[in-house]
Amino acid sequence: MADISDSAARTARDLRVVFSRLRRRIREVAQNTDLSPSQESALTLVGKHGAATASALAAAEGVRPQSMATTLAALDQHGLIRRAPDPDDGRRQLVTLTDAGRARIEGNRQVREEWLARAFQDRYTEEERQTVLTALELLERLSRP
Secondary structure, eight states: OOTSOHHHHHHHHHHHHHHHHHHHHHHHHOTTTTTTTHHHHHHHHHHHHHHHHHHHHHHHSSOOOHHHHHHHHHHHHHSSSEEEEEEEEEEEEEEEEEEHHHHHHHHHHHHHHHHHHHHHHHHSSSSHHHHHHHHHHHHHGGGGG
């Protein structure tokens, strides 16, 4: 890292730490105690992927297929997912969200957004919120290829 300035290295480190803390806090806000963090994560993943096999979900989540199978079994018991035979390969099952699963994801998203908006409203001035918006525009460049 000899060719990286001290300010760039500090920004990278501090940004990673702040994002990790903020992400953890946002997750805490909407956590319902009946699902584990891995179950919540898998539920969100099913919502993003639509119909998917357990092995595809395990690969996307970076866990062993056996771990995903256990997680999906718990989500199934809560009535949040359904399994149906894959029309292309009857040996496999496709996992999708039930109406209850979709409602849970949407409810969590709404609670998180409301908490974050309220936190910005209560803890920052208008000028500070505008500064955050400007910083986000700059950070958007990091997500581009």
